[in-house]
Amino acid sequence: MRVPKIEFLLQRTHLEADREQTVDLLIRIIPPEIDSVIGRRPRLNIGIVLDRSGSMGGEKMERAREAAGYCIDQLLPTDRLSLVIFDDVIEVLIPSQLAENKSALKEQVAHIHARNSTALHEAWVRGGMQVSEHITDGAINRVLLITDGQANVGLTNTDEIVSQAMGLFQRGVSTSTIGIGEDFQEDLLMPMAQSAGGNAWHVERADDMQRIFSVELEGLIAQVAHTVSMGLIPSDGVRLSDVLNDFEMNENGRYRLPNLQAGSSLDVLAQLRVPAQAAGTKRHLLDLRLGYTPQEARSAEVLKQSLEVEFVEASRLRELPVNQEVEKAVRLLMNARARREAMAHMDRGDYVLAKAVVSSAISASAPLFSRENASADIREEQQELSELSSALDDRRKDSMTRKLMAYASYRRSNSKKR
Amino acid sequence: MRENLRAVKGRTFVGAAELASAAARILSESGPIQERGTVRDVPDERTIRYYLSEGLLAPAEDKQGTASVFGYLHLLQLLVVKRLQAEHLPIRKIKELVEGRTERELERLLGSDDRQKNEALNYLESLITSKASAPSPKAASPPRSQYSQPAPPQSSPQRAAGGSRWARVEIEPGLELHVRDDYEPPREARGMQRLASAIIQSISRRLGKRRR
Numbered sequence: 001m002r003v004p005k006i007e008f009l010l011q012r013t014h015l016e017a018d019r020e021q022t023v024d025l026l027i028r029i030i031p032p033e034i035d036s037v038i039g040r041r042p043r044l045n046i047g048i049v050l051d052r053s054g055s056m057g058g059e060k061m062e063r064a065r066e067a068a069g070y071c072i073d074q075l076l077p078t079d080r081l082s083l084v085i086f087d088d089v090i091e092v093l094i095p096s097q098l099a100e101n102k103s104a105l106k107e108q109v110a111h112i113h114a115r116n117s118t119a120l121h122e123a124w125v126r127g128g129m130q131v132s133e134h135i136t137d138g139a140i141n142r143v144l145l146i147t148d149g150q151a152n153v154g155l156t157n158t159d160e161i162v163s164q165a166m167g168l169f170q171r172g173v174s175t176s177t178i179g180i181g182e183d184f185q186e187d188l189l190m191p192m193a194q195s196a197g198g199n200a201w202h203v204e205r206a207d208d209m210q211r212i213f214s215v216e217l218e219g220l221i222a223q224v225a226h227t228v229s230m231g232l233i234p235s236d237g238v239r240l241s242d243v244l245n246d247f248e249m250n251e252n253g254r255y256r257l258p259n260l261q262a263g264s265s266l267d268v269l270a271q272l273r274v275p276a277q278a279a280g281t282k283r284h285l286l287d288l289r290l291g292y293t294p295q296e297a298r299s300a301e302v303l304k305q306s307l308e309v310e311f312v313e314a315s316r317l318r319e320l321p322v323n324q325e326v327e328k329a330v331r332l333l334m335n336a337r338a339r340r341e342a343m344a345h346m347d348r349g350d351y352v353l354a355k356a357v358v359s360s361a362i363s364a365s366a367p368l369f370s371r372e373n374a375s376a377d378i379r380e381e382q383q384e385l386s387e388l389s390s391a392l393d394d395r396r397k398d399s400m401t402r403k404l405m406a407y408a409s410y411r412r413s414n415s416k417k418r
Numbered sequence: 419m420r421e422n423l424r425a426v427k428g429r430t431f432v433g434a435a436e437l438a439s440a441a442a443r444i445l446s447e448s449g450p451i452q453e454r455g456t457v458r459d460v461p462d463e464r465t466i467r468y469y470l471s472e473g474l475l476a477p478a479e480d481k482q483g484t485a486s487v488f489g490y491l492h493l494l495q496l497l498v499v500k501r502l503q504a505e506h507l508p509i510r511k512i513k514e515l516v517e518g519r520t521e522r523e524l525e526r527l528l529g530s531d532d533r534q535k536n537e538a539l540n541y542l543e544s545l546i547t548s549k550a551s552a553p554s555p556k557a558a559s560p561p562r563s564q565y566s567q568p569a570p571p572q573s574s575p576q577r578a579a580g581g582s583r584w585a586r587v588e589i590e591p592g593l594e595l596h597v598r599d600d601y602e603p604p605r606e607a608r609g610m611q612r613l614a615s616a617i618i619q620s621i622s623r624r625l626g627k628r629r630r
Contacts, residue, residue: 122546191608
C-alpha cells in the first residue's frame with residue numbers, strides 16, 4: 001500500500017515572535033487511496049451477532065432483518081458470513097460460510113423473530129468463534145454485534161467484556177457494535193468497539209439501520225490500515241499540553257487511533273506550549289511517529305514526520321491568512337468534550353450543570369456558527385447542540401439524550417461519519 | 419474443524435463407504451492440506467479396510483447385515499491417522515499414538531494443531547471455560563452486613579461463604595477495600611477512572627446516609 005500523508009496545520013503558517021504561547025496544531029492524517037490499478041478490496045469475514053430478545057420485536061426486528069439481508073447482498077462470493085442470534089439462548093443460525101448462495105442465506109434471515117432476555121456476552125463469544133474458525137490474513141475479520149438491550153444473562157461486567165473484546169482484537173478479530181434505540185448500554189457498546197478496533201454506531205430510529213449498515217460495510221471495504229498509533233514527541237522546551245481528541249493510550253504511551261479508511265482523513269488536535277523565540281528563528285517543535293499495520297501486511301510500519309515553524313513579528317503575523325480549519329477542529333473537539341462533561345453531570349443527577357455546560361459550548365461556538373460559509377458539519381453541530389440543550393429539560397428523554405451525546409462526542413473525536 | 423465435528427458427534431456410519439465419505443467431507447471443509455501423490459487426499463473404503471487390518475482403527479462395534487457399523491470414535495481415529503500421515507509419521511508410530519485413545523483425547527489431538535494456528539479461537543474458548551468455573555461476582559460478594567464488621571489491622575486473605583478468597587486492603591484509616599483473589603483491575607486508563615469514580619460515589623452515598 002502507499003503510505004498515509006500527514007499534514008501539520010497551524011492557525012497561521014508562522015508563529016508570533018517574543019511571546020510564550022499555546023499553539024493549536026491540527027494534525028491531519030490522510031490515508032492513501034486504494035490502489036485503483038489493483039482495484040481489489042480486502043476480503044471480508046463477517047460474523048453478525050443479532051439480538052433477538054423480546055424488546056427487539058416489531059419494527060426493530062424487521063429493520064434488522066432487512067439490514068442483514070442488505071449486508072448479504074453486498075458480499076462477494078469470496079467473502080464469508082456467519083449469523084448468530086441470541087436472547088438468553090444462543091443459536092448459530094448461519095455457520096460461517098462463503099457468501100455463494102445469497103438467496104438461501106437471506107431465506108434464513110427472514111425467519112428470525114424476537115423473544116426473551118439478553119445473553120450478550122456469550123453471543124459475542126460465539127459470533128467471534130464463527131469468525132475465528134476461518135480467520136484469514138489480510139481479510140477483515142469482524143464481528144458485528146447488534147443489540148437494543150442490556151446484557152442481563154451471563155457475564156455482564158462492562159470492563160471485563162471490554163477487555164475481552166480488546167483481547168480478541170489483539171488476536172486478529174475486530175468488533176463493531178450497533179446499539180438500537182434508547183435502552184442499550186452505550187457505556188458497554190462504545191468502549192467495546194473502540195478497544196476492539198471497530199466502530200460504534202447508534203441507530204436512533206429503526207429505519208436508520210440499513211444506512212448504518214452500509215456505512216459500516218463501506219468502511220470495511222475502504223479500510224487500508226489497522227492497529228494505528230501515534231506518538232508525539234515535543235522538542236526540548238516545548239510542552240505537549242493537550243490532545244483534544246482524548247484518545248486512549250496504548251501500553252507504549254502512544255495514542256490509539258481509529259483504523260485508516262481510504263477517503264476519510266483523521267483530524268487530531270494537539271495543543272503545544274511553545275517558549276518565546278526571536279523573530280526570524282526557525283524552530284523544530286515536534287516529532288510525530290505514526291504506527292500502523294497495512295491491511296494486506298502482517299507487520300507494522302512506521303511513518304515519521306517533524307514540524308518546524310518560523311517565528312515572525314506580531315505585525316507581520318497579522319497579515320498572514322487564517323486557516324479556518326484549525327479553529328473549526330478546536331471548537332468541534334471542545335464541544336465533544338463538553339458533551340462528555342455534561343454526561344458526567346447528568347450521571348450525578350446535576351441537570352442544571354449539564355445544561356450550563358451545553359449552553360456555554362453553544363456560546364463559545366457562536367463565531368463558528370455565524371460564519372457565512374459554514375459547512376454542513378458546522379450546521380449539523382449547531383442544530384445538534386440546540387436540540388441537546390432543550391432535551392436536557394425533559395427527564396423522559398434522558399436515556400436517549402445521553403446516547404446522543406456519547407455517540408456525537410465519539411464521532412467527533414474519531415473523525416467518523418454520522 | 420470443531421464445528422464440523424460437533425455436527426456428526428453421536429452419529430453412526432453404516433459401512434466403510436459412509437465412514438469414508440463423512441471423513442472426506444470434514445477434511446475437505448477444514449482438514450490439513452496433504453501433498454498429492456504421497457498420501458491420498460481423502461480416505462476411501464479400501465484405505466479404511468487397510469487401517470482396520472493394521473489396528474489403526476478399532477474394530478467395528480456392530481453389524482447391520484454384512485455392513486460394519488462405525489461410530490464417532492472411528493471417525494476421530496480416521497481423521498487423526500490421516501493428519502499424522504500428512505506429517506509423514508510411520509504407520510507403527512501412528513498406531514502407538516492413536517491406539518486406546520478416548521474420544522476427548524482424539525478431539526484434542528485434532529484440535530491441538532488448530533490451537534497453535536488460531537490464537538483467536540483459543541482465546542475465545544478460554545473465555546467460555548473460565549466463565550464456567552469462576553463464580554459470578556454477584557454470587558461471591560459477601561453479605562452487606564460484613565462491611566460494618568470491624569476489620570483486622572493487617573491485610574489478610576479471608577474466605578467468604580461462597581468459597582472464594584477475599585483480601586482486605588486498607589486505603590487509609592477507616593477505609594478498606596475488599597478484593598477477591600481472582601479480581602483483575604481494568605487495564606485501560608478509562609476503566610481505572612470509572613473504577614475510581616464508582617468508589618468515590620459509593621463512599622459519598624454512604625456518608626450521605628449517615629448524615630441523614
